[in-house]
Amino acid sequence: MPAYWRLELEPEPHVVVHELSGNAYREAGVLKGRQAVEVGGAFAMELDLSALLADFEDEDENEDDADS
Numbered sequence: 001m002p003a004y005w006r007l008e009l010e011p012e013p014h015v016v017v018h019e020l021s022g023n024a025y026r027e028a029g030v031l032k033g034r035q036a037v038e039v040g041g042a043f044a045m046e047l048d049l050s051a052l053l054a055d056f057e058d059e060d061e062n063e064d065d066a067d068s
Helices: 049-067
Strands: 003-008 014-021 024-032 034-039 043-048
Touching: 003 024, 024 034, 034 049, 043 049
Parallel strands: none
Antiparallel strands: 003 014, 014 024, 034 043
């Protein structure tokens, strides 16, 4: 696998990008907020962590309501 992304929630939401370099992975970057990023040199995408996390919070609230 040439790369992987790790979502960290503390101290603020961010994504740590790791890329394979030789026989080991190295940290290639940190994404915060809303950014356009190139994925594997193949295509560009826009990542909006705030919107993504808001979707998860909405799902958690809906599950809590269903449990009541």
